[in-house]
Amino acid sequence: MSNFENLNDINSFTHFSELDISTISNETLIKMLYKMILIRKAEEKISDNVENGVIKCPCHLAIGQEAIAVAAGLSMIDGDKAFGAHRSHAHFLALNENTYSLFCEVLGKEDGCSKGMGGSMHIIDQKNGFYGSVPIVGATIPIATGAGLSISLKKEENISISYFGDGACEEGVLHESLNLASVMNLPTIFICENNLFSSHLRIDQRQPDLYTSRFALAHKIESKVLDGNNITELYKFMKNQFISVRKSHKPIFIEALTYRWKGHVGFREDEDVGVKRSQDLSKWRDRDPILLLVNELIKENKLSKEELKKMENEILEKIDSDWDKALNAKFPDKSNLNNFVYS
Amino acid sequence: MSKQIKYSKAIHEAFTYLLENHDEFFVIGQGLWSPWYVGETMKDLDKKFGKSRVIDTPVSELAVTGATIGASITGFKPLVVHPRVDFMLLAIDQIVTQAAKWRHMFGNNSSAPATFRAIINRGGEQGAQHSQSLQSWFAHIPGLKVVMPYDANDARDLLISSVLADDPVIFMDDRWLYDEVSFDKGLKLLDLKDVKPEIISTGDDLTIVGSGYTVKQIIDCKKEISKLGVEPEIIDLRILNPIDYNIILKSVEKTGRLLVVDGDWSSCGIAAEVICSVTEELNPSIFKSKPMRVTLENAPAPTSKVLEEDYYISKERIIEATKKII
Numbered sequence A: 001m002s003n004f005e006n007l008n009d010i011n012s013f014t015h016f017s018e019l020d021i022s023t024i025s026n027e028t029l030i031k032m033l034y035k036m037i038l039i040r041k042a043e044e045k046i047s048d049n050v051e052n053g054v055i056k057c058p059c060h061l062a063i064g065q066e067a068i069a070v071a072a073g074l075s076m077i078d079g080d081k082a083f084g085a086h087r088s089h090a091h092f093l094a095l096n097e098n099t100y101s102l103f104c105e106v107l108g109k110e111d112g113c114s115k116g117m118g119g120s121m122h123i124i125d126q127k128n129g130f131y132g133s134v135p136i137v138g139a140t141i142p143i144a145t146g147a148g149l150s151i152s153l154k155k156e157e158n159i160s161i162s163y164f165g166d167g168a169c170e171e172g173v174l175h176e177s178l179n180l181a182s183v184m185n186l187p188t189i190f191i192c193e194n195n196l197f198s199s200h201l202r203i204d205q206r207q208p209d210l211y212t213s214r215f216a217l218a219h220k221i222e223s224k225v226l227d228g229n230n231i232t233e234l235y236k237f238m239k240n241q242f243i244s245v246r247k248s249h250k251p252i253f254i255e256a257l258t259y260r261w262k263g264h265v266g267f268r269e270d271e272d273v274g275v276k277r278s279q280d281l282s283k284w285r286d287r288d289p290i291l292l293l294v295n296e297l298i299k300e301n302k303l304s305k306e307e308l309k310k311m312e313n314e315i316l317e318k319i320d321s322d323w324d325k326a327l328n329a330k331f332p333d334k335s336n337l338n339n340f341v342y343s
Numbered sequence B: 001m002s003k004q005i006k007y008s009k010a011i012h013e014a015f016t017y018l019l020e021n022h023d024e025f026f027v028i029g030q031g032l033w034s035p036w037y038v039g040e041t042m043k044d045l046d047k048k049f050g051k052s053r054v055i056d057t058p059v060s061e062l063a064v065t066g067a068t069i070g071a072s073i074t075g076f077k078p079l080v081v082h083p084r085v086d087f088m089l090l091a092i093d094q095i096v097t098q099a100a101k102w103r104h105m106f107g108n109n110s111s112a113p114a115t116f117r118a119i120i121n122r123g124g125e126q127g128a129q130h131s132q133s134l135q136s137w138f139a140h141i142p143g144l145k146v147v148m149p150y151d152a153n154d155a156r157d158l159l160i161s162s163v164l165a166d167d168p169v170i171f172m173d174d175r176w177l178y179d180e181v182s183f184d185k186g187l188k189l190l191d192l193k194d195v196k197p198e199i200i201s202t203g204d205d206l207t208i209v210g211s212g213y214t215v216k217q218i219i220d221c222k223k224e225i226s227k228l229g230v231e232p233e234i235i236d237l238r239i240l241n242p243i244d245y246n247i248i249l250k251s252v253e254k255t256g257r258l259l260v261v262d263g264d265w266s267s268c269g270i271a272a273e274v275i276c277s278v279t280e281e282l283n284p285s286i287f288k289s290k291p292m293r294v295t296l297e298n299a300p301a302p303t304s305k306v307l308e309e310d311y312y313i314s315k316e317r318i319i320e321a322t323k324k325i326i
């Protein structure tokens, strides 16, 4: 018997769920929508400018996966610390809507969140709880675990968050880190964004099972599989769990199943290093996390089409103006090259 | 009456000082609750300061090192112990690709001031996988500092300053030095940035540079070298990256001769680095003879005692090299 749901048949996915906005405040619902659209449009801007050659650094886009970062971001409080990976624009923007800072960074400009020294793959915003992202697969998992150790030693009521992908679960460091977090009782939230792909390989070509949360079981860490495109489910679960982990100081593992619309890196869509995904993609587009929320909000009379249009226009204006400003921003001082090596 | 201090005791004093005076310090690593791994250098620290600040761990070098780095990014000045350099290699990504680059790649907005204590533990027929030191490897990496004390006072003071520094530091102590004693100068708080190579004894005829255990070996050869009619100037590098060359350059300008002794392999090593940097800087005419180096044989460490004798640096090899130079 196969351990996989039929990966080609989206209807066979058993983890899909219906949105339920009933217990979430209007204010939060609108914030969710705003943030998801902001991230989508910012990444589309980046995508266009990768395509036209203005952005040179490798950009891994999370279009289609926005709900996870936004749900987690909205569940974080002051003092919580999140670490990302190569696909982290959404994690960053969910905590701070500063598209100017992100645009400057991908353009290698001085006003970037890493002063133009990092590019798309090394972004940081400690003030708002984003403690850094790096493109070495799995590398921030033990670092986030160590942030959990910090919180634990200081006896703070906070959490650390490690975002990683299904591919990172193939790295040994995940298993060492889960064991450590479990045996030391660290308040670390392991969030696996399982988008079924690691670069060009689908998960059934790399692992014997669809669900990466099975690894949590081995380390006696509680886990939950969620519909990664259902922001209300993600938010309710994360909000509650983050509160309880801040007190319990016991790690948890959240697996959010989702799908990235773009190829592994860059602007192309259905075709990723020779992998044709057009059929899957069109089905996943119907499960667009933004669309699902919009439909629900309209159905429940919490949002009108006009209000949506207005929000989108506002966002587009902000993005265009931040982009233009970023294009005109200064490049870093050449002395940074040697000045930032040591303290 | 002069007070003496043993190298291993000096390391213990450093830990005691840090645990007593710095809440932002903790130490983590394999074997910290057992004297078997770290000798006397950390004896009973867990009992005195508690097992939450002196933390023993699962056999997970990579995650434990990463967690140490994570703690350093989020407000601590922690130290992770690797009872052998060989074990630390499982954590290379975290040390070389994460910690060393953290400040630079985030534009000085963050840093990873963790200390990695790598114990050099070799000889005794332990063989190829329990004998490496690899200081040159680590010294190759911009963003990492590499500290290698010879003197017991340094073992204490440089351990403290490594931990308190705002940069990631590899601190390498050598078990062969643990029973060595020095005159105890008393604990001195140093800023790692100000620490430079030190002249251990002055001489006019030959500059001999060593680091860690090789400094002791050079000193042990001093009498015999003097008998050859030359006075060596012995320099202890103390920090292998970044190296401050001023003192070495001045010395070689005076002596015209340079011998570097490094307890690691020769290829792309610290000895090569020192010789190259000195010859690049100085006018060729000041050299009275070709610079030389004494290093390990270019092979994995053997087990058999007979082969070990040839493999490791001996007094004889240092004397032999000295004779060739003068």
Ligand SMILES: Cc1ncc(C[n+]2csc(CCOP(=O)(O)OP(=O)(O)O)c2C)c(N)n1
Pocket (backbone or CB within 6 Å): A086, A087, A135, A136, A137, A164, A165, A166, A167, A168, A169, A195, A197, A198, A199, A264
């Ligand atoms: C240690 C390491 N190995 C390989 C790579 C190349 N690589 C970059 S991203 C990636 C895929 C990772 O997949 P996943 O963790 O599922 O994240 P996703 O791209 O799906 O967001 C790979 C293999 C790398 N950056 N680091």
Ligand SMILES: [Mg+2]
Pocket (backbone or CB within 6 Å): A165, A166, A167, A193, A194, A195, A196, A197, A198, A199
């Ligand atoms: Mg993936």
